[in-house]
Every structure is written in structure tokens, then in C-alpha cells.
Amino acid sequence: MYSLSDIFGNRNTIEKMSSAVKSGQISHSYIITGSPGTGKTLLANIFAKMIQCEDKSGSIPCLHCSSCNVFDSGNHPDVIYVVPTKRKAVGIDDIRTQVLVKAATKPYKYSRKVFIIENADTLTAEAQNSLLKTLEEPPEYVVFIMTAVSARALLPTVLSRSVILKTEELPAKEISKYLAEKLGIPEDKASFYGEYARGSIGEAVKLSSSEEFSEMHQLVFDILASARTSDITTFTSNVSLLEKYKQNPEFLDIFTLFYRDLMIIKLIGNTDYIIQKDKADFLTAEARKETSQNISDKLEAVLKAKKELASNVNFNLCVELMLMKIKEKTT
Ligand SMILES: [Zn+2]
Incomplete structure (x- = not known):
């Protein structure tokens, strides 16, 4: 010690x-x-x-x-x-x-x-x-x-x-390196946590071992991946699954990351600079099906929801509207 x-x-x-x-x-x-x-x-x-x-x-x-x-x-x-x-x-x-x-x-x-x-x-x-x-x-x-x-x-x-x-905030790469080398976290995951923790090594270590966080991360992915296959009623009913994060709607940051990564793939054509490297195949396939405009509209819907929730707008209503917009812009 x-x-x-x-x-x-x-x-x-x-x-x-x-x-x-x-x-x-x-x-x-x-x-x-x-x-x-x-x-x-x-x-x-x-x-x-x-x-x-x-x-x-x-x-x-x-x-x-x-x-x-x-x-x-x-x-x-x-x-x-x-x-x-x-x-x-x-x-x-x-x-x-x-x-x-x-x-x-x-x-x-x-x-x-x-x-x-x-x-x-x-x-x-x-x-x-x-x-x-x-x-x-x-x-x-x-x-x-x-x-x-x-x-x-x-x-x-x-x-x-x-x-x-x-104290200094560390570059994401340094944090990822620490997670991979010292804690044995697989590189693609370490890279994600390094970026997500925004300079805080303590936060990265905490998140990388948090089952709750990984559960939430997975849930957001499952929801997003289902946007193409489920109908609008089923898709917006996902709001009930997100309700348990009402107090701390950190899941919106994951939605943001998801669209940010899609945008990057769309712009530069490869996955070198994306954060969620562990989901690279899925993201590449998604980016192929999306227009930049749609991705940008969806990102905007998420940011709007984030802003509204910060000012105490009704959670269910706000998240439902966001999901509706996402579904609408998934072609
Ligand atoms: Zn001594």
C-alpha cells in the first residue's frame, strides 16, 4: 500500500x-x-x-x-x-x-x-x-x-x-494504459473507460469494475440497437427500463457517445478515433445505414433531453419524446 x-x-x-x-x-x-x-x-x-x-x-x-x-x-x-x-x-x-x-x-x-x-x-x-x-x-x-x-x-x-x-487530469490514453496494464482490463474496454472518465483515473477504475455501470451501458446499446427493428410503441416503452436512472440520468451520456462515434465513422470512414472500440463492428454497420443529418438530429434530441432533465422536466415525458425522435430519424 x-x-x-x-x-x-x-x-x-x-x-x-x-x-x-x-x-x-x-x-x-x-x-x-x-x-x-x-x-x-x-x-x-x-x-x-x-x-x-x-x-x-x-x-x-x-x-x-x-x-x-x-x-x-x-x-x-x-x-x-x-x-x-x-x-x-x-x-x-x-x-x-x-x-x-x-x-x-x-x-x-x-x-x-x-x-x-x-x-x-x-x-x-x-x-x-x-x-x-x-x-x-x-x-x-x-x-x-x-x-x-x-x-x-x-x-x-x-x-x-x-x-x-x-493534481493533474490524465490524458485518456494514459488512463486506458493504466487500466489495461495494471488491472488487466481488455484493451478495447480500457480505451472506452479511459475516454469516458474524462481525466479522472479514480473514476475510470470505479466505472470499469462497476456492474451497475456496465449494465446501464449494455441497456443503452440494446435500446439503440432495437431502434431499427421495433415499432414505435415498443421502442418508446423502453422509457420504463430507463426509469430507474431517473435520479442520475448518466445514460444520456452514453447515448451521446453512441451518436458521437457514429458521426466520426461517417466523417472519417474508419473506427480509429471512436471511443467505443468494443462495439466497432456494430457501429460501422449502423453508420452505413445512417445519413449524417439523421445522426446529427438524434444527437440533438439527446442533448435537448439532457438539458431539460437538468431543469426538472418530467422524466418519462422527456425521455419518451427523445426516443420518439430517435425512432423517427432511424431510417
Ligand atoms: Zn520509510
């Missing part, structure tokens, strides 16, 4: 962390920001492990010193995970009991005391102000490592005392 080989991308951040630890110039507060699934939690943990590592002669974390060993057990005496106890977000009471009290005493065994606060952007202003007391005059051994999707929700006074490290 928690070794540099677990990290894919984010080389810049790793570089900054390593040089801070190697030079001994560790700041008192770091905020790791970035989109969900870009590795913030992993980086926070690796950084804490690096800071506490006792053998800094080679690559850090060394993975063999006593600190490295105890770190992975989750019971490192000088690494404190600040967690919410009463509400969803860390509140002022949590900061008092888990940070202020603990920061006042010296590390138990190692040279620093590291506090990890995840989702720091959900901290109330009250909690942040309370944290500020320690940030303003930090005991020499205290290091905060916070994670946040965006630094905007943090008080300027907290930000000005912290070093901001940004």
Missing part, C-alpha cells in the same frame, strides 16, 4: 513533495486540490508517509523502516486522520478535539505530527477559523495535509498559510 508505484501521473506534485522532504524544508500546511478521482487521497497519504519515513537515503517512502511499516496499518502514532464525528463535514468540535488538543503535544515517536484533513473545502468557516489558531503559530513538528476539490471554499487566511499542490 501507499508506494510511489501506486501513483500514475502527478509527477510534478510527487517531485515537489520529494524535494520538500529530502531538503527538510517542509511547510506547516499543504492543500492538495483537484477534480474527484485524480488521486488527492492517495497523494495525501503518500506525502504523510514520505514525511514520516526514517530512511531518506534512497527513494522515499522507503517502505522498510518502522514508520513505513506502521503507516500502512493505519495506526501510525504520529499521523492523525481528522474525521467528522457529528455531521458529514469536519466541524469546529472535531478541530478542537482532534487537532488543537493533539497539536499541543509533541509527536509520540517520530519527528513530525501529521494531520490529514480530507474534503477541507467542506469545513465550516468556524472550523477553519479554529484551525487557523494552529496555522498562525504552528508548533515546529506540526504538518497539515488537506485535500479539496477546489481551494475557493477555503478562507484566504488559511490559503495564505498553505502550499497549494494541484
Whole structure:
């Protein structure tokens, strides 16, 4: 657990962390920001492990010193995970009991005391102000490592005392490579998830192992593939199958992808640049039967439905109309 080989991308951040630890110039507060699934939690943990590592002669974390060993057990005496106890977000009471009290005493065994606060952007202003007391005059051994999707929700006074490290979004190809090489996912599928996850490796990993997502993906394909063979009543009745995704109509993104891929095949005549490579044969056959205008009209119908659902239009009505349009434009 928690070794540099677990990290894919984010080389810049790793570089900054390593040089801070190697030079001994560790700041008192770091905020790791970035989109969900870009590795913030992993980086926070690796950084804490690096800071506490006792053998800094080679690559850090060394993975063999006593600190490295105890770190992975989750019971490192000088690494404190600040967690919410009463509400969803860390509140002022949590900061008092888990940070202020603990920061006042010296590390138990190692040279620093590291506090990890995840989702720091959900901290109330009250909690942040309370944290500020320690940030303003930090005991020499205290290091905060916070994670946040965006630094905007943090008080300027907290930000000005912290070093901001940004995670990077990875190119789709890199993510696909990771899925194929490290997780053994077949290449055509890995390529799909890499593109679909839009720069988030965490999201790609999650989706690639999610049965629910693959079920939804398959359902959309089955529906689309039946547009040519079923009559309009049967086709629009598919709305009942999609109803269970009412709360999170992500299936519309798959519809979009489907038409995007068809359009690409139509335009360039091959499947080199499509996202759903695992469905290449089907898509090629479909593209042959379609006009560009029809594909474009169907894509528009999907985008319209997406927009309407975002503004709370009746789900069944909206999706039924979309399916009707798709059927109408399938010749
Ligand atoms: Zn070590």
C-alpha cells in the first residue's frame, strides 16, 4: 500500500513533495486540490508517509523502516486522520478535539505530527477559523495535509498559510494504459473507460469494475440497437427500463457517445478515433445505414433531453419524446 508505484501521473506534485522532504524544508500546511478521482487521497497519504519515513537515503517512502511499516496499518502514532464525528463535514468540535488538543503535544515517536484533513473545502468557516489558531503559530513538528476539490471554499487566511499542490487530469490514453496494464482490463474496454472518465483515473477504475455501470451501458446499446427493428410503441416503452436512472440520468451520456462515434465513422470512414472500440463492428454497420443529418438530429434530441432533465422536466415525458425522435430519424 501507499508506494510511489501506486501513483500514475502527478509527477510534478510527487517531485515537489520529494524535494520538500529530502531538503527538510517542509511547510506547516499543504492543500492538495483537484477534480474527484485524480488521486488527492492517495497523494495525501503518500506525502504523510514520505514525511514520516526514517530512511531518506534512497527513494522515499522507503517502505522498510518502522514508520513505513506502521503507516500502512493505519495506526501510525504520529499521523492523525481528522474525521467528522457529528455531521458529514469536519466541524469546529472535531478541530478542537482532534487537532488543537493533539497539536499541543509533541509527536509520540517520530519527528513530525501529521494531520490529514480530507474534503477541507467542506469545513465550516468556524472550523477553519479554529484551525487557523494552529496555522498562525504552528508548533515546529506540526504538518497539515488537506485535500479539496477546489481551494475557493477555503478562507484566504488559511490559503495564505498553505502550499497549494494541484493534481493533474490524465490524458485518456494514459488512463486506458493504466487500466489495461495494471488491472488487466481488455484493451478495447480500457480505451472506452479511459475516454469516458474524462481525466479522472479514480473514476475510470470505479466505472470499469462497476456492474451497475456496465449494465446501464449494455441497456443503452440494446435500446439503440432495437431502434431499427421495433415499432414505435415498443421502442418508446423502453422509457420504463430507463426509469430507474431517473435520479442520475448518466445514460444520456452514453447515448451521446453512441451518436458521437457514429458521426466520426461517417466523417472519417474508419473506427480509429471512436471511443467505443468494443462495439466497432456494430457501429460501422449502423453508420452505413445512417445519413449524417439523421445522426446529427438524434444527437440533438439527446442533448435537448439532457438539458431539460437538468431543469426538472418530467422524466418519462422527456425521455419518451427523445426516443420518439430517435425512432423517427432511424431510417
Ligand atoms: Zn520509510
